[in-house]
Amino acid sequence: MHPKHLSIAEFTYELPNERIAEYPVNPRDQSKLLCWENGLISEDIYANISDHLPExxxxxxxxTKVVEARLLFQKPTGGVIEIFCLEPHEQYTDITTALQQTGTVWWHCLVGGASKWKPGQVLQKNITTATGELLLEARYVEKKTGSFIIELSWRPADKSFAELLHLAGAIPLxxxxxxxxxxxxxxxYQTIYAKMDGSVAAPTAGLHFTNDIFAKLRSKNINTAYVTLHVGAGTFKPVKAxxxxxxEMHAEFIDVSIETIRQLAETVSHHQVIPVGTTSMRTIESLYWLGVKASLGEPVNGLSQWEVYDLPVQDMDAAEALKQLIRWMELNKLQQLITKTQIIIAPGYKFRIAKGLVTNFHQPQSTLLLLIAALAGKNWKTIYQYALDHNFRFLSYGDGCLMLADRDKEF
Known part of the structure; x- marks a missing residue:
């Protein structure tokens, strides 16, 4: 069955409110770890995850790094307007460029209390910094489907928008x-390796990792590599259809170096590639399809929601697809691949690069749960029921699982 014909009602389960983690475990690597491999389930903690990974x-x-994307403005009448910065306006080529703007920027936002804010009305917020006072202004520009376009400006104008958010905003839980x-x-609510500003939600599978875990990984000859996918608020968007x-699947910016793609190409044919988090999964699977598009001479300018299921080439070797992408980048003199992916991974999808997944437990009827079901098949119900029955904590600050596919299985 083509994934577009799936009924979302098949991907639900009962999640009691008390099972949703309000706070993280401290220290973070003491979170519980459910291990699933070849249909068998075992329990451990994240501190020992290296014991369960193949050499x-x-x-x-x-x-990616979470930015302080929530801004609160108080109107002269006393009412509060909350602005949640979702993603940059289309005039900017990528998130990094938008975050580097000084003085003024346009952004797609959610607005709490929007009915109290008239178009053209300017909101103001004074911020005290170590170097003096800063004035932030927000102007309602336009209402779009699913968001508002807001112009944000600040004086003095010497700081970047990323610096402005750090001073004036709050972490968006x-x-x-x-x-x-x-x-x-x-x-x-930040991974210890967070580096690239741009997300409005953490890649939560990585929240459990500590320097001690990375040391254990190195001692077992388990390699690591980094990609960037800036997580948007759409990751929490329930499937209501x-x-x-x-x-409509949310599109997100990805940013991957040619060195990382080379490392993937050298690894994928001989050893297991295991993404940490659904965002890493979406990124590396997107790289495969961008390589396929490069081989077909099609524009390598992103992926739409369903196109990977319809491309005329479906069986290209993973290493070859990555090499095609590398050739395209070399031809275009690119060291970084920066584009958007809207790929939706659901049951019926055939994994090309990933051979497992480290992830948290996700909301019922979410696209994240669909991705889990694509990897585990109907076993996802067994995995989640086990977690519910054995006091695992759910969602962003909760526990997680390591899912390893059958070593001999062809996806």
């Missing part, structure tokens, strides 16, 4: 965490 495997991490962000969240074809 010489390659773990792929998403090094997921909507299912029913508390306000607290100062420890600035650290705990009855049939998946009617759901």
């Amino acid at each position: 010489n495997s390659l773990l792929i991490f998403n090094n 997921p909507p299912y965490i029913k508390r306000k962000a607290e100062s420890p969240d600035n650290e705990t 009855d049939v998946l074809e009617e759901h």
Whole structure:
């Protein structure tokens, strides 16, 4: 069956509110780890994850960094307007460029209390910094489907928008965490290897990893590599349509170096590639299809939701597809591949690069759960029921699992 014909009702389960983690485990590597391989389930903690990974495997991490994307403005009448910065306006080529803007920037935003804010009305916020006062202004430009376009400007104008958010904004905890962000969240809702500003949600599978874990990985000859996928708020968007074809998948920016693609190409034929998180999974699988497009002479300018299921080449060797992408980058003198992917991975999808996954437990009827079901098949129900029955904590600050495919299985 083509994934677009799937009924979302088949991908639900009962998640009690008390099983949703409001706070992380401290230290972070003491989170529980469910291990699933060849239909068997065992338990451990993340501190020991290296004991469950095959030697010489390659773990792929998403090094995106969560930005302080929530801005609160108080109107002269006392009402509060909340602006949640989703993604940059189309005039910017990528998130990094937009975050480097000084003085003014246009952004797609969600607005809490939008009915109290008239188009053209300017909101102001004074911020005290170590070097003096800073004035931030927000102007309502236009209402779009699913977001508002907001012009944000600040004086003095010497700081970048990334610096401005750090000074004026707050960490955007997921909507299912029913508390306000607290100062420890600035650290705990960030992976220890976060580097590239741009996400409005953490790649939560990586929150469990510590320097001690990385040392253990090295001692077992388990390699690591980094990609960047800037996580958008769409990752929390539930599938409200009855049939998946009617759901619009969120598109997200990816940024991958040619060195990382070369490392993948050298590894994929002989050793297991295991992404840490669904965002890393989407990124490396997208690289395969971008390589296929390069081999067909098609523009390598991103991936739409369903096109990977319809490309005329479906069986290219993974290493060859990556080599095709490398050739295209070399021809175009690119050291970094920066584009958008809207790929949706659901049951019926054939994995080309990933041979497993490290991930948290996801919401019912979400595209993230669909990705899990694509990897585990109907076993996802057994895995999730085990987690519910054995006191695993769910969602962003919760526990997680290591899912390894059958070593001899062809996806």
